[in-house]
Amino acid sequence: MAGLLKWLALAMGTACAGIGVLHFALGIDSVPGEAAAGATVDSRERFYGAVFLGYGLAWIWAARQTPIPARVVRWLAGIFLLGGLGRLLSMAVHGSPQWFQTALTVVELALPPLYFWLAAADERAVAARPSPRRAERVLP
Template sequence: MKLGLQIVLGVLSLIPLAFAGMGLWFGAAYFLPAGDIPAGLDNQFRYLSGVYVLVTLLLWWAIPQVERHGRLLAFICAALVIGGLGRLISMLTVGPGDPGQLAGMVIELGSPLLLLWQRAVAKRGAANTG
């Protein structure tokens, strides 16, 4: 059960890492023609890509002893849910993005399910040591 959660978190952590790399390297030009990008939009896009790096590092830090890091994972999931709600608002007001963004929203809004899994792992670990 613990190893499964660690593997899932490890695989999911590669998503923000990949987008961080693309965002920091290509900026908003990844989504828009280069000549049409306001400097402020590119700046904000690259900044948020840097935040993705932190999410990845926090997940990597929690994975080895995932049963002990419920609070950290709760904060990460809260950030993901808030971001997923932002995507939902965008989809409802501006229109759907590409399928990858829809998939991201589903993962983000579903991330609290990982907390349930983590709590089960923590409970099992406590039972085995107690």
């Protein structure tokens, strides 16, 4: 499970960091159907791009830890889930967005439960392993 969690966390971090760089660099041109939105939306898009870059880097940091900190994975996955719930709220208020945004909503709602499950499984596996400190106490 640890290998799968590490791989998925690295993939998530790389994807989010890349998306953040893209949105930061392109502004509103990175969002389908928003090219004419104006300076205010472009400014917001570039700001969110920087935040999403940082979010991706947090995933990469977590994936590089040994063991991967389950609490951090849960927080990051929870934030991702909250983003998907925000998209659902937007759909309820404003209707269906461009098709790619709908596809992203599915990903944002489907992946967090997988991360929650993997983090819990990895946490249990780490707890079950004998630690060097426990072994030292047992030795005479």
